Amino acid sequence: MSGKPRETANVGVGLWKATGMWAWLLFRISGLILVFYLGAHIVIISTGQFGGDGETLNSLMKTFDHPVLVLLDLALVVAVLYHALNGVRIILMDFGIGVHRHKLLFWSAMAVVVICFAIFAWVAFTYIVTGEGVTS
Amino acid sequence: MKAEVVSTHRGGMWSWVFQRVTAVLLIVMLAIHLIFTHILNIGELNYDNIADRLAHAGLTAVDIILLAAGIYHALNGLRMVLMDYWFTSRTRALILTIVLWVVGIAFMAYGTWALWPWIS
Numbered sequence: 001m002s003g004k005p006r007e008t009a010n011v012g013v014g015l016w017k018a019t020g021m022w023a024w025l026l027f028r029i030s031g032l033i034l035v036f037y038l039g040a041h042i043v044i045i046s047t048g049q050f051g052g053d054g055e056t057l058n059s060l061m062k063t064f065d066h067p068v069l070v071l072l073d074l075a076l077v078v079a080v081l082y083h084a085l086n087g088v089r090i091i092l093m094d095f096g097i098g099v100h101r102h103k104l105l106f107w108s109a110m111a112v113v114v115i116c117f118a119i120f121a122w123v124a125f126t127y128i129v130t131g132e133g134v135t136s
Numbered sequence: 137m138k139a140e141v142v143s144t145h146r147g148g149m150w151s152w153v154f155q156r157v158t159a160v161l162l163i164v165m166l167a168i169h170l171i172f173t174h175i176l177n178i179g180e181l182n183y184d185n186i187a188d189r190l191a192h193a194g195l196t197a198v199d200i201i202l203l204a205a206g207i208y209h210a211l212n213g214l215r216m217v218l219m220d221y222w223f224t225s226r227t228r229a230l231i232l233t234i235v236l237w238v239v240g241i242a243f244m245a246y247g248t249w250a251l252w253p254w255i256s
Contacts, residue, residue, distance in 0.1 A: 028217060031213050031214075031217070032214070032217065034210065035210040035211070035213065035214050038206050038207070038210045039210075039243070042203070042207075042243050042246060042247045042250075043246070045250065046246050046247055046249065046250035048183070048250065049249070049250045049252075049253070054182075054183025054184070054187070055183075057182070057183045057186070058182050058183050061180060061181045061182055062180075064181075065180055065181075080166070084162075084163055084166070087159050087163075088163070091156055091159065091160070094156070119175070120170075120174075120175075123174060123175055131180070133175075133176075133177045134175065
């Protein structure tokens, strides 16, 4: 618990300036959103077992199929993808990979976020417009 | 040049290690969970098609690992954030850790209860 800065491979490459600082802040904000969502997800989805015949879950699912809530799901996907890919970047840097090119690493991770988001956006909009899944 | 430190390991070495182990588990398990639930599915979710998917032991296992890894990662992450603000002393941090373990075990029990029809 000492406050003395430890020598690490991260020394002096500017991780706490500009890109690195925003990456950290968004990581923290998306993390807090996901903690809140996970709690809500477990509590609400588990209530679907009340009654034991699945009717509770079915009525929950009807509520969640509203277009506004599908769009909120898509916002959640952004938080998940950002947190996941920035997390990959952090783990890579723990292994000393890309520390001196952390901006390039960050923007590469964001490119993966955009590609994955496009897939989920396609699924969500297909569902909103047609009411069908993309593989049905 | 001033030292800049990213991982200070304040929460303890094991908390740091498990945060990374659960991170990797979450990426794999969450990808499976989302692909099977929302991409390969048949439009609207309902109890019957969810039960059909969970009838495969592998997908129930994915959900249980996801539940455990997710709760650990979420609450340990929350702990790291809170320890930056108010739970800064050793005593406060310890109280926080104990409270979060109790909350985590309660969530794990509740989520496992909901998945029980497919576990048993």
